[in-house]
Amino acid sequence: MLTSRDFSSLVIDTLCDQPGQKNITVACFYFDFAARKDQSSTSMLGALLKQVVGGLREVPEEIVKVYEDQKVAIGGRAPRISDIVKMLQTVSSEKRIFICIDALDECAAEHRAKLLGSLDQILQKSPGTRIFMTGRPHILAEIGRRLAGRVTGVTITPRRDDITSYLHNRLGEDTIPDAMNSSLEVDILKKIPDDISEMYVQAPALGGLS
Numbered sequence: 001m002l003t004s005r006d007f008s009s010l011v012i013d014t015l016c017d018q019p020g021q022k023n024i025t026v027a028c029f030y031f032d033f034a035a036r037k038d039q040s041s042t043s044m045l046g047a048l049l050k051q052v053v054g055g056l057r058e059v060p061e062e063i064v065k066v067y068e069d070q071k072v073a074i075g076g077r078a079p080r081i082s083d084i085v086k087m088l089q090t091v092s093s094e095k096r097i098f099i100c101i102d103a104l105d106e107c108a109a110e111h112r113a114k115l116l117g118s119l120d121q122i123l124q125k126s127p128g129t130r131i132f133m134t135g136r137p138h139i140l141a142e143i144g145r146r147l148a149g150r151v152t153g154v155t156i157t158p159r160r161d162d163i164t165s166y167l168h169n170r171l172g173e174d175t176i177p178d179a180m181n182s183s184l185e186v187d188i189l190k191k192i193p194d195d196i197s198e199m200y201v202q203a204p205a206l207g208g209l210s
Contacts, residue, residue, distance in 0.1 A: 005030060005102055005103070007134060007156070008028070008030070008100055008101075008102035008132070008134055011100055011132055012026055012028050012100050015098050015100075023095075023096060024095070024096040024097065024098060025051075025052050025055040025056075025091075025095055025096070025097050025098070026097075026098045026100065027048045027051040027052050027097065027098070027099050027100070028048075028051070028099070028100040028101070028102070029044050029047055029048060029099075029100075029101050029102070030102045030103065031044075031101070031102060031103040031104060031105075031106040031107045032103070032106060033103075033106040036106060036107065036108050036111075037108075039107060039108075039111070040108075040111050041081060041107075041111040041112075041114035041115040041118060042078075042080070042081045042084065044101075044107075044111075044115060045081060045084045045085065045088065045115070045118055046078070046079070046084055048088065048099060049084050049087055049088055049091075052088065052091050052092075052095075052097060053087075053091065056091070056095070060090055060091065060094075062086075062087070062090050063087045063090060063091070066079060066083050066086070066087060067079070070083070081114065081118060084118075085118045085121050085122060088122050088126075089121070089122055089125040089126060092122060092125075092126035092128070092129045093125060093126050096128050096129075097126070097128075097129045097130070098129075098130045098131075098132065099119070099129065099130070099131045099132070100131075100132045100133075101131070101132070101133045101134075102133075102134050103134060103135060104133050104134065104135035104139060104143070105135035105136040105138070105139045106135075112139070112142070113142075113146070116142070116143060116146035116147060117146060119131060119147065120146055120147050120148060123147065123150060131147075137155060140153050160193050163192065163193040164189055164193055167188060167189055167192060167193070168189070171185060171188070
């Protein structure tokens, strides 16, 4: 059964395998609910910037200057989110960039608002940048609103037959078969497909479409 992370990885692999890939940069970020306290909008954008800059033959002078200025500011500090946005704008204005973000719904609401606002600023300055996101359907309206309508949404619903087949295979691999009676197995095969079909509908979105 394909998860959102599998789907995002497939997109990233496809982008990286494209002919002429040397002319583009692919940067990705996977949100994790368990780590949401550490995954702020600043840390996420900083991780993307690090990947983008790491793919350059030469770091732009503007980016070097920002880091040099931060070193001498109050004994040294990390770049602010506004600085990171400007640096991403600088790089993406000169190079085609694809940004892939998985499980955006796992990002804390306050960080998600800042993140989408920052991505919108990047798209405004860099029309060649493309953004791919996955998340549960309830955030699609927020994405569309904060990215000023530059979004195409696609809803992916897992098929019940696929979920049931996956469960049958996993139950067949159970190393303690005696712990499972027929009644419990029936309950599992009925309840889990219902819950997953409701909870794990994916809503990939493409931002920055021309």
